[in-house]
Amino acid sequence: MPDWLKNRIKNVSTDTVIFGFDNNCIEVLLYKRAQNPSKGAWALPGGFLMQGELIEEAARRILKDTTGVADIYLEEVGVFDQIDRFPSWRVFTIGYFALVNPKRYKLISSGIFTLDANWFNIDDMPELAWDHQNIVDKALEKLQMRVLHKPIGFELLPDKFTLPHLQTLYEVVLDKKFDKRNFRKKIMHMGVLTKLNEKDRKGKKRPADLYKFNKQNYKKLVDQGMIFGI
Amino acid sequence: MPDWLKNRIKNVSTDTVIFGFDNNCIEVLLYKRAQNPSKGAWALPGGFLMQGELIEEAARRILKDTTGVADIYLEEVGVFDQIDRFPSWRVFTIGYFALVNPKRYKLISSGIFTLDANWFNIDDMPELAWDHQNIVDKALEKLQMRVLHKPIGFELLPDKFTLPHLQTLYEVVLDKKFDKRNFRKKIMHMGVLTKLNEKDRKGKKRPADLYKFNKQNYKKLVDQGMIFGI
DNA sequence: ACAAAAGTGTTCAGCGTACACCCATGC
DNA sequence: GCATGGGTGTACGCTGAACACTTTTGT
Numbered sequence: 001m002p003d004w005l006k007n008r009i010k011n012v013s014t015d016t017v018i019f020g021f022d023n024n025c026i027e028v029l030l031y032k033r034a035q036n037p038s039k040g041a042w043a044l045p046g047g048f049l050m051q052g053e054l055i056e057e058a059a060r061r062i063l064k065d066t067t068g069v070a071d072i073y074l075e076e077v078g079v080f081d082q083i084d085r086f087p088s089w090r091v092f093t094i095g096y097f098a099l100v101n102p103k104r105y106k107l108i109s110s111g112i113f114t115l116d117a118n119w120f121n122i123d124d125m126p127e128l129a130w131d132h133q134n135i136v137d138k139a140l141e142k143l144q145m146r147v148l149h150k151p152i153g154f155e156l157l158p159d160k161f162t163l164p165h166l167q168t169l170y171e172v173v174l175d176k177k178f179d180k181r182n183f184r185k186k187i188m189h190m191g192v193l194t195k196l197n198e199k200d201r202k203g204k205k206r207p208a209d210l211y212k213f214n215k216q217n218y219k220k221l222v223d224q225g226m227i228f229g230i
Numbered sequence: 231m232p233d234w235l236k237n238r239i240k241n242v243s244t245d246t247v248i249f250g251f252d253n254n255c256i257e258v259l260l261y262k263r264a265q266n267p268s269k270g271a272w273a274l275p276g277g278f279l280m281q282g283e284l285i286e287e288a289a290r291r292i293l294k295d296t297t298g299v300a301d302i303y304l305e306e307v308g309v310f311d312q313i314d315r316f317p318s319w320r321v322f323t324i325g326y327f328a329l330v331n332p333k334r335y336k337l338i339s340s341g342i343f344t345l346d347a348n349w350f351n352i353d354d355m356p357e358l359a360w361d362h363q364n365i366v367d368k369a370l371e372k373l374q375m376r377v378l379h380k381p382i383g384f385e386l387l388p389d390k391f392t393l394p395h396l397q398t399l400y401e402v403v404l405d406k407k408f409d410k411r412n413f414r415k416k417i418m419h420m421g422v423l424t425k426l427n428e429k430d431r432k433g434k435k436r437p438a439d440l441y442k443f444n445k446q447n448y449k450k451l452v453d454q455g456m457i458f459g460i
Numbered sequence: 461a462c463a464a465a466a467g468t469g470t471t472c473a474g475c476g477t478a479c480a481c482c483c484a485t486g487c
Numbered sequence: 488g489c490a491t492g493g494g495t496g497t498a499c500g501c502t503g504a505a506c507a508c509t510t511t512t513g514t
Contacts, residue, residue: 011241012322055311055322076308079324081285092242092285092322094309164493181495182477205492206484394466411468412504435465436511467510475502483494 008048013093014059015046015132017077017139018067020102021156021169025121027102028136031066032116033129037087040115041129044136046093047113059096066117068108073099073155075146077139085131097139099155147173151192151228154213162200162208163187170230190228192218238278243323244289245276245362247307247369248297250332251386251399255351257332258366261296262346263359267317270345271359274366276323277343289326296347298338303329303385305376307369315361327369329385377403381422381458384443392430392438393417400460420458422448 018029030042045066049058056074064070077095085091107117120126122140127133147153153169154161167183170176187193194214199207218228248259260272275296279288286304294300307325315321337347350356352370357363377383383399384391397413400406417423424444429437448458 009241009320011239052313054313055309078306079285079309083282083284090239162493179477179479180493181479184494185496186476201485203492204486205490206486206494208493392466409504409506410466411506414467415469416503431512433465434513435463436467436513438466461514463514464512465510466512468508470506472505473503476500478499479497481495483492485491485493487488487490 004050007051009051010048010089011091012049012055013046013091014049014055014062015044015080015093015095015135016059016063016074017044017095017097017136018063019097019099019122019139019143019156020119021172022102022119023121024168024172025123026140026172027119028122028125029067029102029107030118030120030125030128031114032118034111034113034115038129042120042126043129044132048091055094056096059094059098063098066108067100067105069100069105073152075142077135077142080131080135082131087130093135095135095139097143099143099152101156101158103158144174147230149227149229151213151218153230160196160198160200160210160212162210164208166211174230186230190226191221192228234280237281239281240278241319241321242279242285243276243321244279244285244292245274245310245323245325245365246289246293246304247274247325247327247366248293249327249329249352249369249373249386250349251402252332252349253351254398254402255353256370256402257349258352258355259297259332259337260348260350260355260358261344262348264341264343264345268359272350272356273359274362278321285324286326289324289328293328296338297330297335299330299335303382305372307365307372310361310365312361317360323365325365325369327373329373329382331386331388333388374404377460379457379459381443381448383460390426390428390430390440390442392440394438395430396441404460416460420456421451422458 020027020029029045031045033039033041033043045062047058047062049055059074060070063072074096077097080093080095083090085093102119122136128136147170153166153173156169157165163184166187167178167180171178192214193211196210196212198210200210201207250257250259259275261275263269263271263273275292277288277292279285289304290300293302304326307327310323310325313320315323332349352366355366358366377400383396383403386399387395393414396417397408397410401408422444423441426440426442428440430440431437
């Protein structure tokens with residue numbers, strides 16, 4: 001019996017909803033399972049906890065194995081404990097959501113456990129294994145709550161981004177339109193964006209100014225009592 | 231071996247922070263343990279999950295055993311999974327918080343598991359067993375977030391209450407003062423309180439008007455897009 | 461009658477919202 | 488030169504915040 005099988009905690013797992021933003025829509029990273037149960041089905045990246053491992057550590061380990069990156073935004077969504085959620089025996093899973101910029105990372109799609117990996121538009125996903133659709137739904141709700149008052153939207157963008165790009169992100173996440181002038185006024189007035197002396201020439205029309213998120217300034221302003229809000 | 235011991239899931243438990251409001255402060259219900267580990271220490275009411283039982287069901291079962299009531303507000307706080315949080319072996323606990331009106335319920339304080347039960351001012355609690363102080367801290371944070379946008383404060387009050395009483399509740403939960411006139415204006419303007427033709431004569435001075443929370447109206451207004459807020 | 465808490469309106473400032481035109485570029 | 492998306496300022500209404508006096512009761 002290999003170590004990873006011997007040392008796993010058989011009734012506790014984690015599953016992570018990895019959100020990305022591309023093609024002007026929210027995407028979720030899914031894996032196609034190479035093993036039973038549910039061989040061939042699309043599922044969230046996840047796995048069992050190991051002895052002596054914290055749950056968040058496990059989630060980050062699995063993220064590293066799937067996207068190859070560490071140090072990304074990760075937040076607990078909650079526990080999923082329906083008795084029959086896993087067909088073979090009772091497994092409690094702790095759901096997380098992660099935010100990444102899809103362009104930044106290569107997917108690792110081959111392996112013992114996975115046949116394939118892909119980003120899916122959140123509004124156009126295949127049927128998922130077990131209760132994974134529940135986890136996605138709850139994760140999206142939590143993301144929508146969070147972006148209102150925490151500047152986590154920037155995690156989904158490249159370091160340098162344009163204001164129209166940022167606005168589209170918020171519109172897609174919150175499923176709501178914003179007035180261009182009011183959006184820019186509000187976000188610039190908070191003083192957490194730094195305008196760069198560069199323009200984005202990837203668009204086909206007039207180039208847009210590039211900005212970056214000023215983390216130092218954000219922290220300073222929060223200490224002074226500022227509350228981020230869209 | 232008794233059934234409850236045979237059928238428990240040895241590595242998953244729940245612990246609930248029961249909040250009450252009395253003496254103009256937030257109180258937490260604690261139990262003194264009659265058994266090892268941590269015999270004699272104060273702890274949150276909690277216990278192991280049973281086979282075939284949902285975690286929230288377990289939390290409600292334990293609440294029933296400790297306060298004698300069902301049908302109270304209950305919300306998940308999160309998972310607590312520090313490796314050594316429970317001294318004997320690794321136990322994952324799911325924290326919840328509950329809101330009750332302390333006057334309404336008798337405590338059940340004697341039993342195999344508990345020596346004593348008591349309400350404690352949240353700012354003046356004894357040292358708690360294991361990581362239970364962490365659970366209380368995180369539960370309080372979550373409560374503070376929730377009361378801002380959901381009318382759960384009423385769960386902590388009797389059915390009939392006065393506006394000064396309600397205001398004090400919010401002031402204590404959020405650790406913040408409100409202007410009497412603005413508070414009344416705002417809460418009344420939302421249209422979720424019904425004024426009764428009764429006065430509270432328990433005070434020593436001018437009697438205050440009694441109100442009740444109008445749940446039907448609240449639901450109707452939410453359907454119309456109203457967002458509760460303090 | 462007096463002490464103590466309950467109850468009541470108005471004013472002002474700041475923020476969210478609605479709204480229309482010029483600008484820079486690719487084609 | 489024209490089509491396309493980027494960038495900019497102002498006016499108004501509403502909501503949140505500050506503020507003081509009268510009313511009702513118990514003692």
